[in-house]
Amino acid sequence: MIAERPPLHPPAARQGPGALPRPMIEALDVVLTRHTARSQPGDRRAAGVGAGTELAQLRGYQVGDDVRHLDPAASARTGEPHVRLHVPERVQTTWVLLDVSASMAFGTAQRLKSDVAEGVAQVMGQLALRRTGALGIVRFGAPGPPRITPLRAGRPAFAALRHVLAEGVAPDGNEDASALGDACSALGRLAQQPALVVIISDFRSAADPASVLGPLRARHTVLCVEVYDPRELLVPDVGILSVVDPETGRTARVDTGSRRVRERFIALEAQRRAHLHDELRRLRVGHVALGTDEEWLLKLGRSLR
Amino acid sequence: MSFASPVWLLALLAVPLLIALTVVRSRQRDRFAMRFPAAATLAAAAGAEAAWKRWVASALALAAIVALLFGAARPQRTVRVALQEASIMLVTDHSGSMAATDVAPTRLAAAQGAAKTFVDNLPDGVKIGVVAFSAAPDDVRPPSTDHGESRAAIARQTANGGTATGDALAAALGLLRPKAKVSTPAAIVLLSDGATTVGSDPEAVAAEAKRLHVPIYTVALGTEDATVPNPDPSGPPLPAVPDPVTMRRVAEISGARAFSAQDADHLGAIYKTLGSQLGSKAETRDVTVVPVLGGLALLLASGGLALRRRA
Numbered sequence: 023m024i025a026e027r028p029p030l031h032p033p034a035a036r037q038g039p040g041a042l043p044r045p046m047i048e049a050l051d052v053v054l055t056r057h058t059a060r061s062q063p064g065d066r067r068a069a070g071v072g073a074g075t076e077l078a079q080l081r082g083y084q085v086g087d088d089v090r091h092l093d094p095a096a097s098a099r100t101g102e103p104h105v106r107l108h109v110p111e112r113v114q115t116t117w118v119l120l121d122v123s124a125s126m127a128f129g130t131a132q133r134l135k136s137d138v139a140e141g142v143a144q145v146m147g148q149l150a151l152r153r154t155g156a157l158g159i160v161r162f163g164a165p166g167p168p169r170i171t172p173l174r175a176g177r178p179a180f181a182a183l184r185h186v187l188a189e190g191v192a193p194d195g196n197e198d199a200s201a202l203g204d205a206c207s208a209l210g211r212l213a214q215q216p217a218l219v220v221i222i223s224d225f226r227s228a229a230d231p232a233s234v235l236g237p238l239r240a241r242h243t244v245l246c247v248e249v250y251d252p253r254e255l256l257v258p259d260v261g262i263l264s265v266v267d268p269e270t271g272r273t274a275r276v277d278t279g280s281r282r283v284r285e286r287f288i289a290l291e292a293q294r295r296a297h298l299h300d301e302l303r304r305l306r307v308g309h310v311a312l313g314t315d316e317e318w319l320l321k322l323g324r325s326l327r
Numbered sequence: 328m329s330f331a332s333p334v335w336l337l338a339l340l341a342v343p344l345l346i347a348l349t350v351v352r353s354r355q356r357d358r359f360a361m362r363f364p365a366a367a368t369l370a371a372a373a374g375a376e377a378a379w380k381r382w383v384a385s386a387l388a389l390a391a392i393v394a395l396l397f398g399a400a401r402p403q404r405t406v407r408v409a410l411q412e413a414s415i416m417l418v419t420d421h422s423g424s425m426a427a428t429d430v431a432p433t434r435l436a437a438a439q440g441a442a443k444t445f446v447d448n449l450p451d452g453v454k455i456g457v458v459a460f461s462a463a464p465d466d467v468r469p470p471s472t473d474h475g476e477s478r479a480a481i482a483r484q485t486a487n488g489g490t491a492t493g494d495a496l497a498a499a500l501g502l503l504r505p506k507a508k509v510s511t512p513a514a515i516v517l518l519s520d521g522a523t524t525v526g527s528d529p530e531a532v533a534a535e536a537k538r539l540h541v542p543i544y545t546v547a548l549g550t551e552d553a554t555v556p557n558p559d560p561s562g563p564p565l566p567a568v569p570d571p572v573t574m575r576r577v578a579e580i581s582g583a584r585a586f587s588a589q590d591a592d593h594l595g596a597i598y599k600t601l602g603s604q605l606g607s608k609a610e611t612r613d614v615t616v617v618p619v620l621g622g623l624a625l626l627l628a629s630g631g632l633a634l635r636r637r638a
Contacts (some may be wrong), residue, residue: 125364194362226364254365264357267366274370275357277381287372291365 027166032190033127033134039141039318040133046319051149053326054218079107115173115215116150116157117242118143119205121223122191123163123198124268130253131315138249138318139222140187145319146220147183151175157183158213162205163223164192170208197269199227203234210237222247224254231301245308247322248298252315255295256288329611331401338396342389349385387629394622401615408610413512414454414470416499417442417477420492420519421484422461424567427520429553430588435486438518438548441588442481445516446474448599456502457481460495461488462525469502491526492519496543496577500532504539512608513541517577520549522570529573533580542583545574 080096083103096104120143126136143159150157157179159171171182202223209219219242225231231246238244257263257278266273278284295311302309310325312318330336363369419442425435446455454470457480468480496517503513515536523529536543547569554564571587578585 128362128364224364251364253363257369262356263369264360265363265366265369266360268362268364270367272366272370273357273360274366274373276369276373280373283369283373286374287365287369290368290372294368 027164027169028193028196030122030161030164030189030192032188033136035127035129035134036190037129037133037137039137039144042141042145042319046323047145047148050145050319050323050326051152053323054146054149077106077108080104081107114150114153114155115213115217116146116155117160117209117213117217117219118146118150118157119160119162119202119209119219119221119223120186121163121202121221122161122189123201123227124192124194124196125224125226126163126249127191128254128268129251129314131251131313133314135224135249135251135314136191138312138314139247141318142220142222142247142249142312142322143187144183145322147179150218151179159183159186160205160209161186162201163198164201165196165198168201168205168208170212194268195271197271199229202227202229202231206234206238210241213242216242218243218245220245220247222249224249225298231298232305235302235305235307239305239307243308244305245326246302246310248309248311250295250311250313252313255291257284259284329403329405331403331613333400335396335399338399339393342393345389345392384629384632387625387632391622391625391629394618394625398615398617398619398622401613402618403611404614405609405611408608412452413514414456414503415449415513416456416458416470416503416515417445417481418458418460418495418499418515418517418519419481419484420461420490420495421459421486421488422490422520422524423487424490424520424549424553424555424565426486427549427553427555427567429550429567430548433486434520434548434553435484439481439484442518443478444599446477446481449474456499458495458499458502459484460491460498463491464495464498467498467502489524490519490522492517492523492573493527493529493532494525496529496532496536497527500536500539500541503541514583515541515543515581517543517545517574518548519545519574520547520567520569522568522573529577530580533577536581541581543577543581544583545578545585547571547574547585547587 080093081104083092083105087105091105091107093104093106096106120139122136126139127134129135129137147157147159154175156173156175158173159182160168161171162168171186174182202221202225213219219238221235221244223246225246225248235244235246259279261279262275262277264273264275276283299309308326310322312321419438421435425433425438427434430437449455451474452472454472455474455477456470457466457468457477458464459466459480466480466483468476471477496515499515503515533543549567549569551568553567555567557563557565569587571585574587575585
């Protein structure tokens with residue numbers, strides 16, 4: 023089982039996510055809180071460990087139980103002391119679905135797409151773990167089943183997040199069109215509590231977002247962060263260019279000197295993205311598009327407001 | 328087609344080398360490809376471009392190089408230019424044997440038709456003269472540019488009498504070379520069907536013609552077993568046998584060609600060839616300008632195509 027999962031590695035041209043200034047993260051916190059308010063009832067600011075509101079069970083008092091949990095109604099009915107135990111529910115659960123396919127290790131401007139994805143995951147993780155939240159990570163796009171880091175809170179969650187982000191992306195040559203779908207269905211089985219699901223990907227695979235995000239959106243709040251590179255939207259005139267797709271390995275030799283070719287490329291890419299945006303808008307999931315040539319943190323904050 | 332400087336053609340050996348170099352470099356370029364996640368979209372945007380279209384500009388440039396190399400070798404073309412000064416004597420036999428019908432309709436009619444074709448095929452500036460002979464030369468026309476007179480002289484003949492070939496040739500020679508010093512281009516065309524019966528030896532006249540630079544083209548007419556009707560109604564038909572050997576000797580001695588015609592069409596063809604040969608001479612013309620202009624046009628086309636792809 024372990025043998026069929028080839029190791030991930032950090033891409034060769036890794037630049038890092040860039041500066042993450044604290045004030046901007048604070049501002050993003052407020053924005054994100056407002057964004058996720060509709061899916062979960064209750065006061066966000068509840069603190070405390072193990073004092074949730076959902077009843078787990080009523081059982082007889084045993085030596086060692088906290089006497090404050092004695093339930094008067096049940097004790098009066100039965101004549102014996104009973105305690106009420108609640109589900110130790112975290113306030114906010116966040117799942118980060120991170121795309122680690124080979125196409126993410128590409129970037130022609132300030133940084134790679136995987137660097138932007140790493141930055142977004144880092145920021146989301148920090149915000150999730152505030153106020154005793156829990157964070158889980160699902161990495162998809164690498165060959166094999168999605169790699170799931172289960173829900174953790176506090177310092178172990180930070181360590182797990184750092185470890186996951188340091189592993190990097192999948193090697194070239196592996197194509198998996200159903201990776202996003204597998205990750206979403208795995209998450210659907212795993213995450214029972216309503217949570218904030220952040221999908222960080224370039225959405226270039228052939229999967230139709232409607233079919234994979236629909237079930238997820240019903241229970242959770244979904245936020246799609248689309249990472250793109252400006253050269254994926256338009257191609258400059260560089261003469262005859264030989265290109266190879268990092269995932270499928272398909273080669274093409276194209277004359278970018280022809281204006282017809284360049285314009286057709288722009289049209290096809292715009293059409294694909296417009297279709298994607300329309301689908302996401304129709305599903306009413308949050309959507310942000312971040313490029314590698316801009317201040318992604320600023321844009322993230324502005325788009326979510 | 329000949330070349331004035333054929334050494335340039337050796338440079339054509341470099342052309343396959345150029346082709347091989349281009350192919351090798353193109354393969355080398357394909358070894359390095361850029362990682363691009365939108366490669367499928369780019370391939371779709373380019374569409375299915377036919378593979379040969381990529382090579383059109385290079386092929387045109389190569390063709391231009393080949394054309395310019397041909398131009399450097401200075402090709403030359405041989406054309407036949409009409410002679411303006413030639414004089415030709417038509418010496419035709421109208422002896423009795425020319426009434427034979429082995430050449431349709433009669434030998435004489437076929438000869439007259441062929442001679443008329445000959446005169447028609449000559450350029451206007453060439454002088455034509457006629458010596459019609461049977462037992463002696465009669466109806467002698469000196470060379471003149473009035474072809475109508477010659478045609479009339481040819482049409483007037485009737486078949487009777489013997490064959491005095493040598494005398495007729497001597498008369499023709501005398502008309503072509505009135506003075507020994509004159510040396511304008513000249514030729515004699517002799518049409519006869521039978522052996523000489525009277526008069527001087529044609530071979531001696533042929534030697535004299537050679538000395539005066541006048542080739543005698545001979546056409547031997549008729550088949551071997553032809554006959555003419557005997558004027559004496561009770562006698563057998565008289566034989567009318569041609570003599571191709573003497574005719575050939577006459578032609579060879581004077582430095583020309585001998586022809587033999589078995590039928591009217593052949594006769595007509597021979598006269599046509601003679602007409603175009605005698606009335607013109609070969610000249611070489613330089614046609615360098617053709618491959619050079621072609622090469623320049625191909626260069627422009629190739630450059631234009633290459634620039635257009637950059638747009």
